[in-house]
Amino acid sequence: MMGSIYADAKYQDVPVEEKERLFQEVKADMRWHTTLYGCYECGICVASCPSARFYDFSPRVYAQVMAREDVHTFYELLNDSMWDCSQCFSCTRCPRQNNPGGIITIMREVAVKNGLQSAKTALQAYSRIIYKVMSTGTQVAPDMLQPDFFPDWGPDVVKVSENLDSWRRAIPPETLHTTELAWDVSEQTQLELYLIWKLSGNLDIIETLDEGIFMILSEVMEELLEEHGYDLDEVEVII
């Protein structure tokens, strides 16, 4: 395996075998074969890309680097610019039917699954959301609307947070009379959700990514599962 073609390539200290291993893990994903067909170098994906306008980011680079199997630059992308992608899939305008956003989806999963420090750093401020999604099955909770979290969203956030309880009760659908969850999710549904996280190995991914979130999440899951006669440790990953 040759070295990077770039004289100023980063991550020279990382063994090429490790870069190759991660690269092959991306290529082994079942979605890989429908994400990349070649590249005309036309730049339509870059012109469509919101992230390309504000970051040092280019969807075309992903298509080209992956197509020419440049594992060194792949490793740079995996650690440096990948998290700038907006996942809007405007790049699927590609006349070659490439899906650079889809390549990045797979790369991100590989980075998270392997516990790369760059992934941990990128998701550091995001751990609360991971916890919310996995513990409740919903993400955007009404009580997130706090002026100290969204100071740039204007004075309406203050009004919502001050009147949260009564304004939530002043919404006609009864499922929406909630403040900590987007809607009222039944206990049985939460139980099934927890079983999916455990059975699918998703909980193991969280343990690799963020041990703190894993501990809190496990505790919450254990409590509900125990109430229903399950032992979290005995529910085996089956995939």
Added chain:
Amino acid sequence: MSSKLNVINPGPTKAKDRFFDRKGEIPTEYFKDQLFDLEAKGEIIVHRIEEGNYVEVDTKYGRKKKIPIQNTWHHKSCGQCGHIPGYSTSIFWLHRQLGYNYYDPKDQTSCTAWNYYASSASNSAAQAAIAIRNFAQAYQDGYFPLIHCGTSYGHYKETRNEILHHQGLRDQVRRILDKLGKPLVFPEEIVHYSEWVHAMRDEIKARQKLDLSNVVVTVHPACHYHKLVVEDAIYDRDLYDGQRTATVSGIVKALGADLQDYSTWHDCCGFGFRHILVSRDFSRSFATLRKIERMKEEANPDVVITHDTGCVTTLDKSQFAAKAHNRNVGIPVLSDSQFAALAMGAHPYKVCQLHWHGVDNKPLMEKMGIDHEKAWAEFEEQVERIKSGEIEFLSWEDAE
């Protein structure tokens, strides 16, 4: 040798007379071929829309798509329910006004795609199992899924492709669902609520109470609606010559509003998942510089209408900080469901819950002929009844 041909140049065909008629084969596979094949092999159950309970619409390459009319299982959106509750309330209100039966379940989770498109802290098996648990629940409840969130809609269609093409994934998901005591069910169609609004636009128009002919509208088509599994989005030869999705623009036109175009219609709103929460400088910059300011300069609309959670949030909330920098912003942002409900006379605060939005929408309401001061007083009266303990919640009867 030169010759002179006696040809009268008819000139280019007028746009209104032009129609691109596709003669070639459809370039994408048809998911229903695999779906029904797997059903025939006994691998999956296909949840069908009842005969006589759907409207057929055209999709991008001319295939037909069935949109269920009623008996729908409302797969709610966490962003809509959490931060823009008038969005989902308006969808329910439209069903109630048109007299169509629906079910608002508590046995539903979100698609959990925040852990797919944002953090990637999940895997294909978990994501597919979440999708099919919801579909199985809808099937067991006896209602057909109607997806409120654009991302859930796009994600479920991507998941459908994975499920249909990968035996290994199907086996994994089946083993998980067996443990839950649920069948492996996939609906015949993945339907977004805005497709229902589009399909119902003539019925909505028939019940329209407000004149919107002087209301200038720009439309933002949601990325995860028309850029994921592109062939399944609604297109209509009468809208943009069939070259752009008709969803949302269809209802705006049907209601007689002044639909205006702008050059960056294909651009994303800037939501970006991670970005809207932890890198909002990016979301705000893109939303205001590439979308709102372009609309202002090119169309100067009274309102932006869109059809996804993140788009309403990003386009609306990003304008406050930009305004502080004297940028050319200040356009209210509503969902198509809210716009349609207002047109049919829905209460702007009890039903459409416009007080959860950021940009001042009072000038829009005045142009639509809505007395917002009276409406706000009516809403506050109900809130006082809740605070005093006279009523626990605002009921549909109170709102209608």
